[in-house]
Amino acid sequence: MKAAITATAKYTPPDKLTNFDLEKILDTNDEWIRTRTGIQERRILKDPDKATAYMCAEVSKQILEKRGISAEEIDLIIIGTVTPDTIFPAAGCLVQGMIGAKNAWAFDLSAACSGFLYSLVVGSQFIESGMHKKVLVLGADKMSAITDFTDRNTAVLFGDGAGGVLLEPAKDGYGVLDAKLYADGANGKDHLYMLAGGSLRPPSHETVDKKMHAIRQDGRVVFKSAVTEMANSAVEMMRRNNLSADDITYLIPHQANHRIIMATAERMNISMDKVGINIDRYGNTTAATIPLCLAELDESGKLKSGDNLIFVSFGAGYTWGGIYVKW
Ligand code: ACO
Incomplete structure (x- = not known):
C-alpha cells in the first residue's frame, strides 16, 4: 500500500522584503537579482516570538481543517527544517504540543533544501508498512534567522515559509510511487554550510563576531x-516510471534559482506551463519551497486525480533527488 497526499497547506508570513528594500541596505539591485535568480520579493517572519514551529502549526491546523480530522488522529509529525526554533526540543515536538496531536510522535529531519523530499520518503514508509494511517509531513524554514544581511551573495536569495501535506493509505496505483534520493557529503560540505552553532563550534563571542551562524555558499x-x-x-524519475514528457502534468522543483528550474524543464523536454514556480514571490524558503508550490497548485484547483507529478530538489549536504507522485 502506497502513501497518498490527501491534503496540502501553506503558510507565508505577511511581511514582504522586496529587491528594492534590499537595494537600500546592500550593494545590489533589482535587475541583478531578478535576472540572476528570478526573485522579486520574499517573506520575512518579523515577530520575534514566532519561528519555524509557529509556521508549521499554522500549516498543520489548515490541513486538519481541510481534511476534517482531529489532531488526535495524527500518528506522526515529521518536519524537514534546518532552522528549528531550538536545537532541542525538536520543532516537531513543539508543533505536536501546539496543535494538540497527543497521540503522535514527532521529529525533525535535516536535509536543507531536500528536507521535504527526504521527509516525504520517510513518512511514506510508515504508511507503506501499515504502521501508521495519518502522517503529517512538513517542510519549513525561517531562513531570515540564519541570513547575514550584509552578505549580498546570500541575503538576496532566501525567505521564510512553510508548507506541508497529510499522508494516508492510497488506492492502488496512486500516491508516492517512486523516489530516488542522494547525498554527497564529501563534496557538499565545503560549498554550502553554516560554520557555527553545532557541537563543533558552539556559540561564542568569536563565532558571533565573525557571523559564523549564517549560511555561506559558493554560489x-x-x-x-x-x-x-x-x-x-527529474529525467531519472521519468525513465524509471516510463513517463514521456506528455505524461508529466507538473514538475514541482525546489525554488533556488529560476535558471536551474528552466534547465531542468528543458532536460525533461516539458514546457514551462507544466512547471510550478513561485520563486518570484517567496525566494528560496529551503525545505518549504516544494510543499508551498504544491499547496498553491492544489488550492488553485489545478490538480486532478491521476495527474503525474515529479518533485526534484538540490541543497546543502549535498542532498538531492526526485519523487514521482500519482495524484
Ligand atoms: N547583487 C549584485 N551583484 C552580485 C550579487 C548581488 N546580490 N551577488 C553576487 N554578485 C556579483 C558577484 O560578486 C560577481 O561579481 P564579479 O563577476 O565581479 O566577481 C557577479 O555578481 C557574478 O556572481 P556569481 O556568484 O558568479 O553569480 P551567479 O550567476 O552564479 O549567481 C547565485 C549567483 C544566484 C547564488 C547562483 O550561483 C545560484 O543560484 N547558485 C545555486 C544556489 C542553490 O541552488 N543553492 C542550493 C540550495 S540552498 C540550501 O540548500 C540552503
Whole structure:
C-alpha cells in the first residue's frame, strides 16, 4: 500500500522584503537579482516570538481543517527544517504540543533544501508498512534567522515559509510511487554550510563576531551541481516510471534559482506551463519551497486525480533527488 497526499497547506508570513528594500541596505539591485535568480520579493517572519514551529502549526491546523480530522488522529509529525526554533526540543515536538496531536510522535529531519523530499520518503514508509494511517509531513524554514544581511551573495536569495501535506493509505496505483534520493557529503560540505552553532563550534563571542551562524555558499560551484543533479533526478524519475514528457502534468522543483528550474524543464523536454514556480514571490524558503508550490497548485484547483507529478530538489549536504507522485 502506497502513501497518498490527501491534503496540502501553506503558510507565508505577511511581511514582504522586496529587491528594492534590499537595494537600500546592500550593494545590489533589482535587475541583478531578478535576472540572476528570478526573485522579486520574499517573506520575512518579523515577530520575534514566532519561528519555524509557529509556521508549521499554522500549516498543520489548515490541513486538519481541510481534511476534517482531529489532531488526535495524527500518528506522526515529521518536519524537514534546518532552522528549528531550538536545537532541542525538536520543532516537531513543539508543533505536536501546539496543535494538540497527543497521540503522535514527532521529529525533525535535516536535509536543507531536500528536507521535504527526504521527509516525504520517510513518512511514506510508515504508511507503506501499515504502521501508521495519518502522517503529517512538513517542510519549513525561517531562513531570515540564519541570513547575514550584509552578505549580498546570500541575503538576496532566501525567505521564510512553510508548507506541508497529510499522508494516508492510497488506492492502488496512486500516491508516492517512486523516489530516488542522494547525498554527497564529501563534496557538499565545503560549498554550502553554516560554520557555527553545532557541537563543533558552539556559540561564542568569536563565532558571533565573525557571523559564523549564517549560511555561506559558493554560489557558482553549487549552481553547477544543482543544474546537473536536479535535471538528472527529474529525467531519472521519468525513465524509471516510463513517463514521456506528455505524461508529466507538473514538475514541482525546489525554488533556488529560476535558471536551474528552466534547465531542468528543458532536460525533461516539458514546457514551462507544466512547471510550478513561485520563486518570484517567496525566494528560496529551503525545505518549504516544494510543499508551498504544491499547496498553491492544489488550492488553485489545478490538480486532478491521476495527474503525474515529479518533485526534484538540490541543497546543502549535498542532498538531492526526485519523487514521482500519482495524484
Ligand atoms: N547583487 C549584485 N551583484 C552580485 C550579487 C548581488 N546580490 N551577488 C553576487 N554578485 C556579483 C558577484 O560578486 C560577481 O561579481 P564579479 O563577476 O565581479 O566577481 C557577479 O555578481 C557574478 O556572481 P556569481 O556568484 O558568479 O553569480 P551567479 O550567476 O552564479 O549567481 C547565485 C549567483 C544566484 C547564488 C547562483 O550561483 C545560484 O543560484 N547558485 C545555486 C544556489 C542553490 O541552488 N543553492 C542550493 C540550495 S540552498 C540550501 O540548500 C540552503
